[in-house]
Amino acid sequence: MRSRLPLVMAGWLVTGALATGAGVAAVTFLGEPLTASAHRPLSSAEVEEALARALPPETVPSAAAGPDAAVPSGGAGPEPGSTSAPETGSTPSDTSSAPVTGSTPSGTPSATPVGDASAPPATGPGNGRSRAITTAGGNVIARCDGGLVVLRAWSPAQGFQVDDVERGPAARARVEFESDEADVKVEVRCGAGGLPAHRVHD
Known part of the structure; x- marks a missing residue:
């Protein structure tokens, strides 16, 4: 085996x-x-x-x-003998009727004149002079400008109150302070040099 x-x-x-x-x-x-x-x-x-x-x-x-079999059905060219209108120039442009620039004639004057000789010159702030006045009845701030006086502010002293005011502008301005015991009247005018000058009347 x-x-x-x-x-x-x-x-x-x-x-x-x-x-x-x-x-x-x-x-x-x-x-x-x-x-x-x-x-x-x-x-x-x-x-x-x-x-x-x-x-x-x-x-x-x-x-x-x-x-010809490769040409699609919608892309066939024009048949012989047929004429087609050119695409360019078929529709007139709307922009030709109105000019884009130069709409205002050169001979038309401007709406805002520049350097007009007839216009008055601009005036600046006044050259006035101010002065603070202190009295027994109260305090006053006056200002003279162009020969006229005007009271800019006033304040009564302790125990007094304002009775009457003529603040101007005028040739003369006045304010009256009064109390239970006395009355003080302050009158202001424009003095020499344009400086406010005052007088006190009891």
């Missing part, structure tokens, strides 16, 4: 080697025409047959179609 086992194993190996060699030979023999057809350029009939299998029947391009 032991002497027959090596023979059986040798037979299996020989049989496997033969089967493997036969398979490799068959694949080599059959593979040449397959690979050769894969790299061989196809004819026009084979191309149409391949497209017919891949695309629907209505989208297959015809081999006999001329160069």
Whole structure:
């Protein structure tokens, strides 16, 4: 039994080697025409047959179609003998009726004159002089401007109150302070040099 086992194993190996060699030979023999057809350029009939299998029947391009078949139905040019109006210049431009710039004639004077000699010069603040006046009845601030005096402010002293005021502007301004015991009247005029000058009447 032991002497027959090596023979059986040798037979299996020989049989496997033969089967493997036969398979490799068959694949080599059959593979040449397959690979050769894969790299061989196809004819026009084979191309149409391949497209017919891949695309629907209505989208297959015809081999006999001329160069006009590539032109879409909506893109056909004008028929012979027909004339069409040119697109440029068919519609007049609206901007030609009114000028864009220069709407005001050059000879028309400006609405706002510049440097009008007849306009009076601007006057600045007055050059008047002010003075604070202190009396027993109260305090007064007067100002002289252009020969006229005006009382800017007044304040009665303790125990006094304001009875009457003529503040101006005028040639004379006055204010009267009164209390239970005395009345103090302050009269102001413009003195020399335009400085307010006052007089007190009890």
